[in-house]
Amino acid sequence: MNPIVQVEDLKKVFRTQNFGRVSKITAVEGVSFTIQRGETLGLIGESGSGKTTVGRMIVKLLNPSSGHIKLDGHDVTHLNEKAFKPFRKRFQIVFQDPYSSLNPRMTVLQLLSRPLSVFGIEKDRKKQRMKVIEVLHDVGLHEEHLNRYPHEFSGGQRQRVAVARALMTKPEFIVLDEPTSALDVSVQAQILNLLRQLKAAHNLTYLFISHDLGVIHYMCDRVLVMYMGEIVESAPTEELFTSPAHPYTRFLMESIPDPDPELTNEIDYVNKVKALQSTYGCNFLSRCDRALPNCFDRHPELVKLSSNHLVRCHNPLKEASVWKRDG
Amino acid sequence: MKNWFCSVRIIYRRLRKNRLAVVGFWIIVAFIFTALFAPWIAPYDPSEQDLLASLEGPSVAHPMGVDFFGRDILSRVIWGTRVSLTIALMAVAISAIVGALLGSLAGFYGGILDEVIMRIMDVFLAIPSILLAIAIVAALGPRTSNLVFAVSLSTIPEFARIARSAVLVERSKEYIEAARAIGESRLSMLFRYALPNSLIPMVVQASLRMATAILSVSGLGFLGLGVQPPTPEWGTDLSLARTYLEIAPHAGIFPGIAIFLSVIGFNFLGDGLNEALNPRLKDR
Amino acid sequence: MSSVSAKVLEIKDLQVRFDTEDGVVKAVEDVNLDLFSGEMLGVVGETGCGKSVTLQSVLRLLPTPPTRITRGQILFHGENLLDVSEERMNEIRGGKIAMIFQEPMTSLNPVFTIGEQMRDVIEQHRRVGKRKANSIAIRALIEVGLEDAEVVLSKYPHELSGGQRQRVMIAMALSCQPEILIADEPTTALDVSIQAQILAIIKHLRQTHNMSVLLVTHNLGVVAQTCDRVAVMYAGYVVEKGEKFGVLKAPLHPYTRGLLESIPRSRKVRELRSIPGSVPNLIDPPEGCRFHPRCSFATEVCKREVPILEEAKPGHFVACHHWRRLGY
Ligand SMILES: Nc1ncnc2c1ncn2[C@@H]1O[C@H](COP(=O)(O)OP(=O)(O)O)[C@@H](O)[C@H]1O
Ligand SMILES: Nc1ncnc2c1ncn2[C@@H]1O[C@H](COP(=O)(O)OP(=O)(O)O)[C@@H](O)[C@H]1O
Ligand SMILES: [Mg+2]
Ligand SMILES: [Mg+2]
Numbered sequence: 026m027n028p029i030v031q032v033e034d035l036k037k038v039f040r041t042q043n044f045g046r047v048s049k050i051t052a053v054e055g056v057s058f059t060i061q062r063g064e065t066l067g068l069i070g071e072s073g074s075g076k077t078t079v080g081r082m083i084v085k086l087l088n089p090s091s092g093h094i095k096l097d098g099h100d101v102t103h104l105n106e107k108a109f110k111p112f113r114k115r116f117q118i119v120f121q122d123p124y125s126s127l128n129p130r131m132t133v134l135q136l137l138s139r140p141l142s143v144f145g146i147e148k149d150r151k152k153q154r155m156k157v158i159e160v161l162h163d164v165g166l167h168e169e170h171l172n173r174y175p176h177e178f179s180g181g182q183r184q185r186v187a188v189a190r191a192l193m194t195k196p197e198f199i200v201l202d203e204p205t206s207a208l209d210v211s212v213q214a215q216i217l218n219l220l221r222q223l224k225a226a227h228n229l230t231y232l233f234i235s236h237d238l239g240v241i242h243y244m245c246d247r248v249l250v251m252y253m254g255e256i257v258e259s260a261p262t263e264e265l266f267t268s269p270a271h272p273y274t275r276f277l278m279e280s281i282p283d284p285d286p287e288l289t290n291e292i293d294y295v296n297k298v299k300a301l302q303s304t305y306g307c308n309f310l311s312r313c314d315r316a317l318p319n320c321f322d323r324h325p326e327l328v329k330l331s332s333n334h335l336v337r338c339h340n341p342l343k344e345a346s347v348w349k350r351d352g
Numbered sequence: 353m354k355n356w357f358c359s360v361r362i363i364y365r366r367l368r369k370n371r372l373a374v375v376g377f378w379i380i381v382a383f384i385f386t387a388l389f390a391p392w393i394a395p396y397d398p399s400e401q402d403l404l405a406s407l408e409g410p411s412v413a414h415p416m417g418v419d420f421f422g423r424d425i426l427s428r429v430i431w432g433t434r435v436s437l438t439i440a441l442m443a444v445a446i447s448a449i450v451g452a453l454l455g456s457l458a459g460f461y462g463g464i465l466d467e468v469i470m471r472i473m474d475v476f477l478a479i480p481s482i483l484l485a486i487a488i489v490a491a492l493g494p495r496t497s498n499l500v501f502a503v504s505l506s507t508i509p510e511f512a513r514i515a516r517s518a519v520l521v522e523r524s525k526e527y528i529e530a531a532r533a534i535g536e537s538r539l540s541m542l543f544r545y546a547l548p549n550s551l552i553p554m555v556v557q558a559s560l561r562m563a564t565a566i567l568s569v570s571g572l573g574f575l576g577l578g579v580q581p582p583t584p585e586w587g588t589d590l591s592l593a594r595t596y597l598e599i600a601p602h603a604g605i606f607p608g609i610a611i612f613l614s615v616i617g618f619n620f621l622g623d624g625l626n627e628a629l630n631p632r633l634k635d636r
Numbered sequence: 637m638s639s640v641s642a643k644v645l646e647i648k649d650l651q652v653r654f655d656t657e658d659g660v661v662k663a664v665e666d667v668n669l670d671l672f673s674g675e676m677l678g679v680v681g682e683t684g685c686g687k688s689v690t691l692q693s694v695l696r697l698l699p700t701p702p703t704r705i706t707r708g709q710i711l712f713h714g715e716n717l718l719d720v721s722e723e724r725m726n727e728i729r730g731g732k733i734a735m736i737f738q739e740p741m742t743s744l745n746p747v748f749t750i751g752e753q754m755r756d757v758i759e760q761h762r763r764v765g766k767r768k769a770n771s772i773a774i775r776a777l778i779e780v781g782l783e784d785a786e787v788v789l790s791k792y793p794h795e796l797s798g799g800q801r802q803r804v805m806i807a808m809a810l811s812c813q814p815e816i817l818i819a820d821e822p823t824t825a826l827d828v829s830i831q832a833q834i835l836a837i838i839k840h841l842r843q844t845h846n847m848s849v850l851l852v853t854h855n856l857g858v859v860a861q862t863c864d865r866v867a868v869m870y871a872g873y874v875v876e877k878g879e880k881f882g883v884l885k886a887p888l889h890p891y892t893r894g895l896l897e898s899i900p901r902s903r904k905v906r907e908l909r910s911i912p913g914s915v916p917n918l919i920d921p922p923e924g925c926r927f928h929p930r931c932s933f934a935t936e937v938c939k940r941e942v943p944i945l946e947e948a949k950p951g952h953f954v955a956c957h958h959w960r961r962l963g964y
Binding site for chain 1: 682683827828829831832835854855856857858859860861862880881884885894895896897898899900901902903905908909910911912914915
């Protein structure tokens with residue numbers, strides 16, 4: 026069977042204009058990966074690393090500057106909006122901020138029945154209503170919520186509505202773009218558990234974008250680490266967490282404060298950042314403590330460490346686990 | 353609808369705190385009432401002439417006095433409300449609709465369409481509105497329909513600008529992207545999502561524009577280019593009274609007060625609405 | 637550790653209300669917190685639980701109306717800050733007690749350079765000349781890890797990254813040699829790696845300058861890794877407080893426990909247990925214990941009576957009718 030999503034050498038350059046000066050930002054550079062049916066692929070990186078841009082290109086809310094996107098084996102890179110419409114139904118997205126992704130002037134019923142009308146899935150009002158209620162139950166809401174407006178809900182409930190909207194068309198694949206980062210932890214846990222349930226119940230495939238390693242660890246089967254628009258490491262989740270190969274990945278892991286006060290990760294950050302810069306070399310150079318002469322001269326390629334573990338580093342970490350000392 | 357009701361209630365609550373806005377609101381309610389029930393309120397037929405009473409001052413029979421042709425001024429002011437408000441309302445409605453359409457198309461599609469529409473609007477904005485209206489009425493003749501057209505034309509650009517900026521703000525919101533993701537077409541995105549969310553600033557503008565429209569209608573009337581006698585209209589009546597202002601000031605004062613009150617009413621309400629909708633203005 | 641040192645700040649029975657169009661917001665209820673000399677106290681809780689309001693009350697930063705501080709005292713070395721004159725308050729604000737915020741951009745003026753702003757603040761609070769102020773500013777910037785201090789001084793706030801701006805804010809706070817640093821979610825808007833740097837800087841400065849720090853955050857990890865003691869807030873109340881090891885390793889309040897169980901952690905994957913429902917509206921909060929509608933241990937008494945904050949173990953306080961039943 027075809028992989029459900031396959032992207033090849035994706036690149037996105039934004040042109041921005043301020044005061045007449047045109048500047049180019051390369052948000053995504055040479056990104057390739059595939060997503061198999063039924064898996065949850067995680068995409069992690071700091072803000073501005075290009076995660077959202079990748080997610081939006083897959084569902085064609087943005088067009089790539091170059092490269093190819095294949096959805097279920099079909100190359101959709103150059104399809105126009107009309108030709109892409111059948112794919113919209115099957116490939117959905119949930120946005121980060123439930124406070125801005127729902128139209129404040131539409132009720133839940135209106136919000137959720139629009140996809141049914143737009144795709145001609147169900148025209149009859151009564152049947153639409155029944156379908157909407159069914160999906161509302163799926164996401165843990167009730168019939169009484171039908172006629173409420175987004176502002177009458179809490180953040181977590183809004184995100185449930187947003188998830189419900191994505192589910193209306195019975196999609197096969199959903200991009201989840203930091204679906205919980207605007208929520209409090211106790212509510213985040215509700216939504217994460219809900220997303221896992223829905224995945225199992227509806228045979229979904231997820232691209233799960235997050236900046237939180239804990240969330241990624243909980244949700245994903247395989248993880249891509251992005252840094253400055255490029256993939257710097259790719260590995261199955263367990264392997265990534267037990268033996269990260271890229272210094273950036275380890276750096277991210279060490280940066281997370283753990284709620285267990287006995288697991289400390291004291292690092293002297295005060296004077297850690299060195300001023301290493303190089304136009305040709307590795308992007309991570311300025312923050313890396315393992316730089317070799319090579320790193321200044323050559324941009325590293327994404328190389329295979331094992332069949333499913335890729336890393337973009339001249340001097341990858343080899344020691345087994347960062348967390349070994351914690352037992 | 354519940355949402356609308358909810359926001360209307362909040363706006364009303366805020367509005368109530370602003371004394372001037374409340375005054376404006378009640379002035380307008382009074383005028384609308386007068387316009388609707390003119391035939392029952394007015395003591396006389398507005399064109400009925402009693403030449404013997406010509407230019408008589410206020411009395412019990414004629415509380416606002418009588419004009420040169422012996423017509424009851426109170427009745428003329430009352431009927432004049434109907435004429436002025438109707439023309440102003442039609443003019444504002446037309447310019448709001450046309451302006452909203454042009455502005456939102458410009459804002460939503462951007463590019464060349466935006467450039468063309470907005471540059472044309474700029475040209476209209478550059479001409480003083482009363483001059484534009486005078487030119488149009490002078491060229492087309494002082495019929496009511498031409499009057500509406502003349503007054504509305506000069507306010508279209510304001511509405512277009514507001515609609516455009518509101519749609520631009522809306523367009524960048526995430527729920528418009530979300531609408532694309534569920535396959536909404538562009539036109540549907542504009543009408544279902546962007547436009548409804550830019551309605552509120554339009555309402556404020558409409559209230560403020562009513563004041564200018566009334567002023568334009570009576571201004572044209574005063575210049576003899578507006579509503580033609582014997583139809584009762586404040587500006588036209590004022591212009592007639594000008595000749596006898598020294599011997600019969602009442603004939604000018606009362607239509608003048610009517611113009612003044614209605615303009616001030618709409619302005620107070622418009623400003624109050626603006627403040628209620630943009631709470632931050634208050635702090636400045 | 638800090639048991640012998642003096643109390644520098646004491647918040648006593650603080651109660652804060654907001655008058656709004658929809659009704660009175662009961663934002664902070666009977667909050668009691670002490671800060672000892674040289675210690676770092678963390679205040680954690682979810683959005684809207686009253687953390688910022690509590691801190692801003694300390695410096696009287698909340699506008700009245702709509703704010704009403706209806707009860708309580710805020711004692712800074714025994715002096716009640718809620719009573720002192722505005723002049724005295726201005727001396728204390730920024731001088732003795734400095735505050736940094738989640739979004740540094742809101743407290744930096746976009747039209748002046750960093751240097752102009754820092755020098756101005758330093759001249760005011762340290763009563764020194766321009767030259768001296770400049771060198772103090774440079775020293776402070778270097779101390780927070782901004783090596784090219786002179787370059788930073790000549791920049792405008794928008795020319796710096798989020799992390800750099802937060803460092804500038806810390807340097808600015810530091811340059812007035814405050815006794816207390818109040819930090820309101822200083823790292824929430826930042827990436828984890830930058831967060832780690834900022835926290836390391838705050839910890840380091842606390843030691844070298846012997847400051848007391850009051851750190852507010854919604855992130856239990858941040859508290860665990862930086863603070864000495866923790867106070868957990870829920871819907872306006874402090875529900876649990878004590879040494880961080882006690883509170884985070886053996887929580888007594890069901891809310892604290894729920895919070896800990898709902899954090900996905902990078903080091904261990906286990907089933908996440910979420911707290912059902914959501915945070916209550918503080919205009920019309922639940923009677924009795926405000927947590928009872930979300931609590932699986934709630935009984936009749938929880939619906940009627942507000943639990944008092946009692947000392948369950950030495951130095952470990954909890955406000956729950958049933959902590960004895962739930963204790964580990
Ligand atoms: N519409 C846009 N115009 C210009 N630049 C953009 C646009 N969208 C994103 N960018 C830039 O692209 C980069 C990657 O952004 P994004 O994909 O949103 O990152 P992430 O989701 O990882 O935080 C950033 O530097 C951002 O400023
Ligand atoms: N100016 C205000 N007017 C009305 N309510 C307010 C105001 N400031 C804060 N509140 C309310 O007080 C409660 C506590 O807010 P806050 O202390 O900011 O929470 P947090 O713990 O997230 O910092 C919230 O419910 C909030 O809605
Ligand atoms: Mg993003
Ligand atoms: Mg806060």
